[in-house]
Amino acid sequence: MAAPPRAPAAGPGAVPARRARTGARLLLPVALALLAVPLVTAAHHSRPAPYGDHLAAHARVSGAGAGPAPALRIRGRAVEAYDPRGGTVRWTYTREGRRPLALLPAPGHAFALWSDGLVTDTERDAGRFVRWHRAIPQSAAWLRTPAARGGAGVLRPxxxxxxxLAVVTPHRIAAYRAADGDLRWVLPARPGCAFAPARSLRRGGALLVAQPCPGAALSWTAQVIAVDDRGRVVPGRTPLGNGDLERGAERAGSPEN
Structure with a gap:
């Protein structure tokens, strides 16, 4: 009986071939992982910005205190910060589908009122981030009026x-802590009356706001109110604010909380 044929002896190239196949199997998951990195990165960068925010830096700022704080202006649909000495634009801030109505510059802060009723605070020197966004309640109808589009007096220190920061609208005055946007107190207008944001001024540490009451038998002094950081200024008042203004100040240099 004939013996079965013997398998050919492994040649010198057999072991390297097996190693090559094993190496290919090991390299495949590594290659897939490496390919996934740019895909994950692209997905991260494609996320929509919160609130439609777009901040663009145009000039490098070496640090706080390096020259005067930038001035602010509304140009088209953007808040623009520029060097008051030469006009060089430092940064611009836009929000998709929205436009700024009013601005209030303050040390380290750039407050803005937007057409959708949001109030924002942007780090002023370099425009590195928006600290917070706060919505003005029940403001949709008023925001469509010419008075709101002018934005005069709505944002007051x-x-x-x-x-x-005081946000003055016809129906109410709301006070926010600048460091983190914390709502401190809300004062509604007297029934039958309305606050007039454009008719307000600071005097002796208080903000005086006109509150005309058509048809009411009230003296003109009764149609002006005074508020400060603790609420309405009246004899023997109970402060509307709660807590320390400095709480949260340590987060003033951080992005929105």
């Missing part, structure tokens, strides 16, 4: 250095 309540304290020296603008540690507190």
């Amino acid at each position: 309540l304290t020296d250095g603008a540690r507190m």
Whole structure:
């Protein structure tokens, strides 16, 4: 009976071939992982910015205190910060489908009111981030009026250095801590009356705001109110604010919380 044929002896190239196949199997998952890195990165960068924010830096700022703070202006649909000495644009801030209505510069802060009723605070010197966004409640109808589009008097400082920001609308005055946007107090207008944002001024540490009451038998002094960081200024008042204004100040240099 004939013996079965013997398998050919392994040649000198057999072991390297097996190693090559093993190496290829090991390299495949590594290559796939490397290919996934740019895909993950691209997906991260394609996420829509919160609130439609777009911040663009145009001039390098070496640090805080390097020259005067930039001036602010509204140009088209953008908030623009520029060097007051030469006009060089430092940064611009836009929001998709929105336009700024009013601006309030303050040390380290660039407050803005937008057409969708949001109030924002941007780091002023270099425009590195937006600290916070806060919505004005029940403001949609008023925002469509010519008075709102002008934005006069809506954003007012309540304290020296603008540690507190007042947002004055016909229906209410709301006070926010500048460091983090914390709502401190809200004062509604007297029934039948309305605040007049454009008719307000700071005097002796208080903000005086006109509150006309058509048809009401009230003296003109009764149609002006005074507020400060603690709320309405009246004899024997109970402060509307709660807590320390400095709480949260350590986060003033951080992105929105």
